[in-house]
Amino acid sequence: MQTFAEGSLHQSIQNLLVPIDSEQKQQFMVTLAPFFGNRLLLQADRLTAYSYDATAEQYRPDAALVVENEDELRRVLEAADKFGIPVIARGSGSNISGGTLPIVGGIVLSLTRLKHIRKIDPENRSATVEPGVVNADLQMALKPYGFFFPPDPASHRIATVGGNVAEGSGGPHCVKYGTTTHYVRSLRVLLADGTPVVCSDKFTRVDWPGLLTGSEGTLAVITEMTVRILPLPSHTGMLLAGFSSVVEAVSAVSGIVRARQIPSTLELLDKATLDTVRPFINAGYPNSEAVLLIEVDGSEASVQQQLEQLVAILKTFHAEPIVVAETPEQADRLMAARRSAYGAAARLASHVWTQDVTVPRPLLADMMSHVLTIARHYALSINTVAHAGDGNLHPLIPFHPDNRDEVDRMRAADHDILQKATELGGSITGEHGIGIDKLHELPLMFSEDELSAMYAVKRAFDPRGLLNPGKAVLPVTAEPSVSAPPQYPPLPGSLEPGSIPELREILRNAEFQHAPLGTDQNRYQGECRISLTHLRNIVDFDPDNMTITVEAGMPFEDFAAFLRDHRLMFPPVPLHSQQTLGALVAEGLPHLTQFGYGPLKNWILGVEVVDGRGCLLRFGRKIMKNVAGLDMPKLFIGSLGQYGIITTIILRLQPEIPTPRVYTLERGALTGTKDQDLVRKLSPLAPGVQGLWMFSGQIVIFLDGRDLATQESQLQTVLQDLNCSYQTHEAAPVIAMTQSFLSGLYHRAYDNNQAIILGCGQAEGVRDPYYLQLDGSLWIAPETNQNLKAFPGSRRLDQSGWHILGPEDPHLAAIAERIKHYFDPAKILTHVP
Ligand SMILES: Cc1cc2nc3c(=O)[nH]c(=O)nc-3n(C[C@H](O)[C@H](O)[C@H](O)COP(=O)(O)OP(=O)(O)OC[C@H]3O[C@@H](n4cnc5c(N)ncnc54)[C@H](O)[C@@H]3O)c2cc1C
Known part of the structure; x- marks a missing residue:
């Protein structure tokens, strides 16, 4: 866990909150006024609507503009860059993390009028939309084509697709289909100075769309998105199962995962939530201590079969009652009650604090019981709903903001929940993002080196720190925490480190001597070839969680054989199997089953790398949902080892299917x-x-x-x-x-x-x-x-290795170079011409 020098964290935030120069602000307004007239909102009463989001906090911006096209957006960004004015992109403002709060003032850009669905392309399974398109409107538009956009936040009737992408949102269907990041193909964005660039899903130096997804408006403003869409399953089925304890309900979730079932929704409601929801929606919820709501989809026969198998599994966990919905209306009613959990909790007090943590799936029961203990300890009532199939919990804490003591207890409980989740190997946010709400909690998950690396990426995009300042990324600039180099001997022609500390020493030495290294076993150019052949251990195998953590030197064939022995599989089938997992991930190429299973990156939960300074950086965890900070694994997947040598990979697995x-x-x-x-x-x-x-x-x-x-x-x-x-x-x-x-x-x-x-x-x-x-x-x-x-x-x-062909956007190339300079200042790692 991170330890900061005393006061450094607060110091760094204070540095960020530098007030805007009032003369510059004046000139900014004067520059924009001729273009926007009274559409540029400046009066306090008209700015109220842009001062809040779905948290209870409020900060007034200096100005707001409801943008009508990309040209206007570009004009504002250019002026903001010139006069040093912060810019906050805003969709519907439904985020629950303070993500759109203008904490240092500046201009809020509302994007809700950019709501054209530009193209629906069933043949290519894609849709191209402007950022202000509401998620539910996109779903409606896709339906006649027989398609859907899998990310389905409970807020889908108000949240924009731009907001979904910027937050990396999830929803009940993630358990089967994954989160928003799995569906972003390419983005058109404006950089901090207003420069438009297209970040495509083609083979570039960096997975730009991957890195931008979940970046909470801190790297660029998204003006168009091409997202992957999927065919709608022909049938769905829904069942409800009641349990006499939360522990039994969560054990049943583990049982379902262990039995290799993948429902399309697997939601849990605890007793407090059931009691709160029951008076408002007559969905026939039983008087149980906990309820699971399970949806399955597929062909008619497969739905029938899945329901039968689930009923059999649930019975072994003493579920009572088990209600299989007989009509779509009944299924809708059951889900409506789940969807209204937040609204119902809001009737208990004037405000509800919504928490969002994720833990490895088998530890969900532990986490739920910690939440109950924390609630008792602070004398609070906490309702918990969970996307149980993903290990993602939402403890809801009703509170009265004018009750100081209650607010203090709520905040203390909130911190304890986050701390417990990270102690269990989880994340402080599975889908709601960091915003300002959890900025100070990032050190629970990241070391100072890791935070500093994230901030370096932020600065590579936005050197003046004008895009959504004070959100998602802590402004930490740390010297790498590696020991001072002793007198190193010259590097030999090849080395096979036996451990990760040894690899770090080699990289420190190479940096010290400015000696280029090569990890590619076939096309090697550097002064010293590094082979990871001894780093081939399975670090962690968690079949109940369907994850595995493996060192990068493991040959893919050995990995696949290991999984077969455990009736599991890694769905992407690589182009060739005589490769190490590290090479597979560093190349990040499309794979044989990409059409159905999506790109390789969708199956990678985390990576550990040693960068060109010898720093060990771990990004990602063995959890299904995680939007804490920038999505740094995307920087390393497919970037051919330019920024670091991948040492360990966390992968998502699926049950083996015996009959391909x-x-x-x-x-x-x-x-x-x-x-x-x-x-x-x-x-x-x-x-x-x-x-x-x-x-x-x-x-x-x-x-x-x-x-x-x-x-x-x-x-x-x-x-x-x-x-x-x-x-x-x-x-x-x-x-x-x-x-x-x-x-x-x-x-x-x-x-x-x-x-x-x-x-x-x-x-x-x-x-x-x-x-x-x-x-x-x-x-x-x-x-x-x-x-x-x-x-x-x-x-x-x-x-001689890989070469990127064709013209590369010079602005993206410059950002890539700045990132390279941070991670590999001595240029010892792979250079991709
Ligand atoms: C009742 C309720 C239920 C919810 N349920 C879920 C849920 O199930 N799952 C879930 O994941 N979330 C949920 N949320 C949170 C929220 O709805 C999502 O994060 C949603 O994706 C935000 O969309 P928005 O249009 O409101 O974005 P906003 O709140 O306006 O913005 C969110 C973030 O994205 C940035 N942003 C927005 N548009 C752009 C753009 N074009 N370019 C760059 N940055 C941009 C903003 O600066 C901000 O940081 C819920 C919220 C509520 C109130």
């Missing part, structure tokens, strides 16, 4: 535009197919086998429509053949210097690729293909 199948077609079967037709027809199907790729004259379609009967009948109908003949096979040998083909391409690039180019997106210029994922997530082509020379967002792999 593949269908193969001759490439010639899809003449003309039939391959596009195939994608178009497969895209809206749920559960659908998970992988679609072409190599060696074959098209391979992968079905993961979850609800295999439905998957096969859907696919066969499509193939018959397209008049294609096909063959079916067990999946494993075809995957092995594909991976061996792809390994061959890699070897070709580094043994024979026949470079290959890897790219994604519409591959118009790509003729006769060696390999192609039909959903556009990856193509691999020979370098001799002249059309690819300047293809933006692609990479070339040759004997």
Whole structure:
């Protein structure tokens, strides 16, 4: 845990709260007035609406503007940059962390009028929207296409998609579908000085969309988002289970996870909540100590089967009663009661403090009982609802703000809850963000080096600290906490550190001597090659949590075999399996099952790295939801080791499915535009197919086998429509053949210097690729293909390593360089030209 020098934390915050220069403020207003006239709000009474969010706090801004287009936004940012005025982007202001409070004044930019849904593209499973589009409106617009946007915060009727992305929001469906970060593809943003840049999901130096998601308006203002959407499942089913204790209810949650069931919603309400909700909504909630609400989705047969299995599991945990909803209306009523938990608690007192912590799933019962103890200790009543399937709890504390003693007890209880969650390996926020509310609590989770690294990223984007100052990131600038270098011997040509401390020493030495290092075993250029072959241990395996923490030197094949022995799997199937996990994560390439399972990063919960100064930095934990601070793992996943050597990775797992199948077609079967037709027809199907790729004259379609009967009948109908003949096979040998083909391409690039180019997106210029994922997530082509020379967002792999191709946005390149300078001042780590 972090220990600050006494007073340094407060000092750093005070430094941040520098008042705005009144003359500069005057000039700022004078500059903007001709453009916006009386639309620029300055009067105290008109600013009230922009002074608060869903917390009880209030700070008045100096000005507010309801923005009508991106041009206006750019103009304000340029002027704010010129005169040093803070800028706070605001969606609906429904955040519960003080995220939109203008704590140092400045201008609030309301984005609610930027509410166009620009494109719904079912074929590419994506939607492009402006930031002010309300989540529920997007869901409504997607419904006729048979799609949905999985992030579903309980506030979905008011919260904007821009706010969802900026907070990294979650909701009840996260247990199956993940949080907002899993669905952001690309962003158009304005930087602090008003410069527009597009952060794409193509192969760039850094996963910019990943890093910006959850950054709470502190890095840039989002003006457009392209998000991934999914086909709506054809059927859903809902059940309620009552328990005679919270511990039993939570044990049942663990039992469900252990039995390899993945419901689409798994919510828990404690007795205090049930008692509060019951008088307001007649949902037929039993008089139990705790209730689980469980939703499942899929085909009709699969829903039926899942419900039966769940009932059987719940009975073994003494659930009574178990009520299976017989109609959609009854299911809606059950969920409505859950959704009204916050509103009902608000009737107990004039204010409700909503807490939001996450712990590893098996520790949910421990955390719930700590909350009860804390409530008793401080003589408070605390209602708790939980996204139990994610280990994410919301203790709700009703309080009266004018009762000083009660407020003090509430704040003390609040701190104790956060402390307990972190002691259990959890996070101080699973989905509501840091804002100002938890800024001072960040040291519960991060060391001074880690906080300083986050702040370095903030400064790389926003050097003057004008974007949403005082939120999400603590302004800590620390010297790296590594020992002073002794006299190091010269580095030999290769080293195999036996431990992470040894690796840190090597990096310190290399920095001291300005000696470049290489970790790539095949294309090595530095003065000393580092092999992580001895760092291949499983650090933590938690099957009940469905997580594993592994050292980066573990070969992927060994990792996959270990999981098979435990009937678990890591859903992304890598392009080739003779790779270490560290290399897989550092390359961050698309994978064979990307179409169904989303990108690799969606399955990585955390990384530990040693940076170019020898600092050990840990970001992420073995928890399903975590939006504490910036999403730093995204800086390291896919960035080819430029910022640090990945030493340990925390991965999310799923139950193994014993029956994956593949269908193969001759490439010639899809003449003309039939391959596009195939994608178009497969895209809206749920559960659908998970992988679609072409190599060696074959098209391979992968079905993961979850609800295999439905998957096969859907696919066969499509193939018959397209008049294609096909063959079916067990999946494993075809995957092995594909991976061996792809390994061959890699070897070709580094043994024979026949470079290959890897790219994604519409591959118009790509003729006769060696390999192609039909959903556009990856193509691999020979370098001799002249059309690819300047293809933006692609990479070339040759004997000297990876090269980024095509023009790179100079502003993003400059930010990447500033970040590089922080993590690797002596430039000893991989340089990606
Ligand atoms: C009753 C209730 C229930 C809730 N339930 C949930 C829940 O289930 N899950 C959950 O995750 N959250 C929940 N929330 C919290 C909140 O609704 C979410 O965080 C939501 O995503 C915020 O959206 P918003 O449009 O209101 O954003 P705002 O509150 O306006 O802004 C949130 C943050 O995003 C930044 N921001 C907004 N737009 C942009 C932009 N275009 N560019 C850059 N930064 C921007 C702001 O500066 C601020 O830091 C709930 C809130 C309430 C009041």
